[in-house]
Amino acid sequence: MDILKTKLTRRRFLQASGTAAGATAVAGGVGYATLAPVSEAQAQSGGGTTITKSICAQCPARCGIDVYTTDGRVHAIYGDPGNPIANGKLCPKGHLGTYFLYDADRFRGPMKRTNPKKGRNEDPKFVPISWDEAFGTVAKRLQALRDKGESHRFAHFYGRGWGPTDAGLYGDFGKLYGTPNSAIGHASLCAEGSKRAKQATDGNNSYNAYDYKNTNYILNFGAGFLEAFRPYNNLMQQWGHMRTKSPKTRITSIDVRMSTTMAASDRALMIKPATDAALALAVAHVMLVEGMWDKEFVGDFKDGFNLFKSGQEVPEGSFTEKWTLGLAEWWNTVVKDATPKWAAEITTLSESDILAVAREFGSTRPAMAIMERGPTAHTNGTYAGMCIHALNALAGTMFAKGGMFYQMGVPYGGLPVKSEDFMDEYAKSPDRKKPRLDLAGSADWPMTGTMMQECAKNHLAGKPYKMDTAMFFYTNPIFTAPDAKSWEEALKDVFVIDTSPFPGETAMYADIVMPEHTYLERLQDSPTYPFEGWPMTALRVPAIKPLYDTKHFGDMIIEIGKRMSGPMGEYYKALGNVENIVRARAKGFEANPGDNGVNSYESWVEKGVWFKKPYHWRQYRGEFYEWDGKDYTKKMTADDVKAKLMKTPSGKFEFKSGFLEKHAEYIQRTLGVTPERVGFPQYLPAKHTGGGGDLHLVTPKTSMHAEGRGANLPHAIALAQPSMGGKTTVYLEIHPETAKKRGIKNNGKVRLKANLGTIEAIARYSPATRPDTLILPQEFGHWAQGRWAKGRLAGNTSEICDNVSDPISGLACYYTGKVTIEAA
Amino acid sequence: MSNNASTMAAPSGLVNTVFLAGIAGAVISVVLVLASLMGEGHASFNTTSDGVVWGLPISNYLFFVIMSTGLTFVAAFGMVFGIKEFYPVAKRCVWLALATLLAGFASLAFELGHPFRMLWALPTSFQIYSPMNWMGVLYGAELVFIVWKMQKLNAGDWDSGVSKKLGMASFVAAILAVAMLGSVFGMMAMRPYWFGGMIPMYFLLSALLCGVALTVLISYIAYGFERNSMPPAMQDLFKGTTSTLYASIPVVFGTVIGITLVALTLRTATGLWSHQDGFQAFNWMVASPWFTIEAIALLAAFVMMMNPGMRAGQGAQIGAAVLVLVAMFIDRYLFVIGGQVVPVFKGAWVSGFVDYTPSLTEWMLVVMSISLCLAIYAFGEKKLRLTDAPSS
């Protein structure tokens, strides 16, 4: 701490410009003094160690953590034993939280830019300002925009929202202020494909909740179960259980690279990128031909004889379905020809492996087919996801014990003020119904919810309009979005507000920097991501007073709101601050005390989590039941199921998707699928990007990838890719034959070329890698960020990733690029 | 035997040059080493916990302290075994044994994390199972005996009872010390490249080789590379014209090179032949260009000393001595590093063999040892009448 004080408090920003960077990188000191006094965290002393309940913030899992603080210093983080996700355990990232808090490169307080020029090599020349000035400047700008009737030209961008105290504030802000762009989320850069696949089949636009504890078979399509799939920590706990329970859960993993998940599975199938749909269809084909589908959930042939014969159509009306729709038609249109032999050619897997997997999956119950971004980050991603998810219907997995379902919400208390009561004429005017900047949901992208990756392009083209002001929270698209460099152009004439506590690429373009607290300094509630279905919400309680002059992001929104004129300002004055929000939400627990006794704000702070088991619905042998308080006894009608569980047009699991058929014309235009076929899960060859390269480039997240925020932690860098031994860098994994043909040496420098440009990396021979595929973990290649992140090989994979998205889900196709490689 | 303090020739001008060069080299290298140690500490070395732990400074230490033993042997030919023909080099060898010992210790001192702590922690917490400790004790004893013996010689006392016993004691201490140094490595069963009870024997053998080689080189330096300036008895010793067959530098030198070559070849062949895990280090060793240099140098020196037409020649002797010293410096390096190049469970962190290239600071320690050795030697040559020998 004394070091921080003497060496680093003066520095607000790791100066990024040319020669100065080297000189100041370690010694620090561009000579800023903080205006507001820095809280004397080091002076907080007194006695023993306190344990504060909080939530980790390095991935979406929301593991409850015990934060150990002694003499005003946080020195340890362990999993919270009372938190149902963490159960006292943590993943490798979890323990690094202390390093984030004490990151030597953190911003010390709000600042404004004094160099109007923006660019990679433009020093922003930040000067410290007071929070009042920061809020005042932003509010004045937003007010002026609103007064001109151009409030839609203000956009919020966010990555990881946690709940009511941050992302939860966007909706009301947009309504009151009058912009459709509050906020543009990051889901389209993340895993929107699996959500849309589920929406298209079972009517839930959501990730799944899973009952891993009771499953006996997992067919895993490209989910980094033991690396990056959420909730990672809990998945590993489940793994330990599944691998030692009786019977042991068998796991087959399908991926395009060798990973710990693949290695630890019973069978690893190294599939050709973007062909997962073909494998899933072949599994369905075998299940149907060999009569292994779940007849109680799906239904059966009228006369009980299996008419599914490879290559032959079944007569119309011969099959009676129960909870599904369109199985026979799907068979006749798609599945009858999807033989293992057919799939083997497409996927490069062996026919015998495909057959073996299909029989295992088909004959084991309960069994689930899971997936995430891997198979869906291609132009054919939603269809691929549907093919995979269709297996869960065939196996009767939906809502069954040991199966998959969806997450319940938290019975939160309402806010003390309602935004509807504070809408002025401007906010209510029909003129405010503007298209979003990203055109999500417009005729261009009718099936998408959010399209952050389109914003730079749209802004540059002025279509639908140009942005004036943008506020970034937990997102850094200028580094991470596909065709990242286009953002560097786009943000030049935008007034940028960055709220990250750490320096970064967005901050380099920022006009105002309003650093938020790091997570150990925040009061913040966060409802769980889809987990086991039953409702849960955890709480971050500050473990330490803020080290520097930072603020809670929610308070920033509120403070800006308070400075707006008219009812909007009144609304935020009435709302007060984030603590009021948390207290108001906790009121909901009075009537619904959690299983751990949490029934108030105070008990929530003490225990760190509210949850209430069990999940309320269950499908058992083809019937749906609802929890009556003691057991699953209330049998549900088809209408109940449609209203509560399978929200498709038919109320069934649709092998013939009504959702897709509604957009048949659009899908035909974008993907070339004829209207007769448009509703069926099917394999489409992916359109590979990159400008005609010969090798697939796959850019996975490794287990240390704290959503990009680990790039400046030396401890995380050293463990970024232990599987390849990358202590100082992440290596490009390349098959030795592929490398030798191109004259690439083990540990030699290489250049990856695509139509958008080139990046460099160090290659390492990896005989387990597919010869047609290159693996380069995303994380490094920052051109700004802290002293450890900046300029570290490998290059930024987003710079050579085309901005191409799955037309249905809008998910950016991060894994669909093909590149060429040469020795550098 | 009567004491004789006759000095045949004054030290040549070359010795002055050597002295000045030695002092300059020592000062420069020590300043550089201290600067980097005080700045970065041992981070200025290229040794790492997940790679090579004992690097060039340790192999440099080995080179010098093993040579010290060898010099004690050469001195003992005359003073312990009574082969009087070796008297002309005896005192110089005793002094050189001291110089090399100090040069080696200096390298070790800069390599240790806490050299001063060693001074109290070692005697107060002596671990009897540690070969390193016994090595330290024995080298310490050798140092004491050599200093004492040198003091006796300088006083002209070549053959009093005490002086003779001191000669015997330093000889025994030197043998045991180098054997124990060999055991520091030879006892490491977890590192097959080093393991074995014959390693101390190899150290003894190569000690003699180094001792003879340095005796040859320094003797010529002492007389300005002019054999004709040497006392007649010494000339006989170097020409191999004494009445005793084995009292001949070329014969002894050539024989020891030959035996060392055989030992080295067999050790290498054994290592290459075996498939046991850890022996891959021998593949690393023979693939190293340094190994080729070492082998060629030793073979060339052997040929020079075996060739009847060459071995008595001054040029051949100097050349062979230099070649042997270079070869053995490499040999120590390959030995020390080779035991560590096969990673002990380092996984993917290390691909293939462990990488190690000595840093500038580490090389400076070599410069320091050489310079110290030369400076101490030249000081002795100037002040301590190293050409002294008993008259009869």
Next chain:
Amino acid sequence: MAKWGMVIDLDKCTGCTACTTACGMENNRLPGENWQDVLFYQEGEFPSGTMKWFPRPCMHCENASCVEVCPTRATYKDPEGGLVLIDWNKCIGCKYCMIACPYGVRFYTDEKAPIQPDVKQVFKGDGKRSWNPPWRAPENRDDWKHGVGVQPNGVVSKCTFCYHRITKAPKGTPDLDPNNPALREFTPACVVTCAPTARFFGDLDNPNSEVSKMIANQRGVRLRDHTGNKPQVYYLTGGAGGAIPTDRRDKKS
């Protein structure tokens, strides 16, 4: 008097390295200096190539070769719990123990930092500690006699089995189970955090301890047993990703 030992179930280990980071945080380790490392190996070739990994703490050997070579007895076998510890007051930094350890689990402080800039230069030491990270453990935990705390310069360090935690456990405890709230704070950091519960810690001298039973029932093996070092860490071996590597490096690499 206990003989503390660890059991690692390789069939459950997921190779996540949480043990490494938990240890690093608990013991203030430097980046890349992993007292508790997980080592990865690739075997075979596409399409049947695979990856293996192997978690490796200090083995706290019964016949510890590091103890025997240490000239000043700075490395010693702790008589209370059978641990192998280093007294930083006595270590002279000769690194012989690092040479003699068959498992490669010892670390010297004074080395080039793999990750530049060196964190030791960013959080500079105070003459006593070799560096001074703001997240370091509370002052009263420093215990040089047992190698606990931020390391001083010029000495060797290693896994202590979290000496500062386990020595607070009630005497006679057969197993330190992190799921037992009464024992959680006394359990080694890597065992506490291990998500798949692949790690167990207990008294090997107590035949009723869970670790003793697991070793008996689930084929507990010791690493490189031929060295005779007799590790107090046992591996349970299954057929999954985690496995003991049979060879270190092939001849041609």
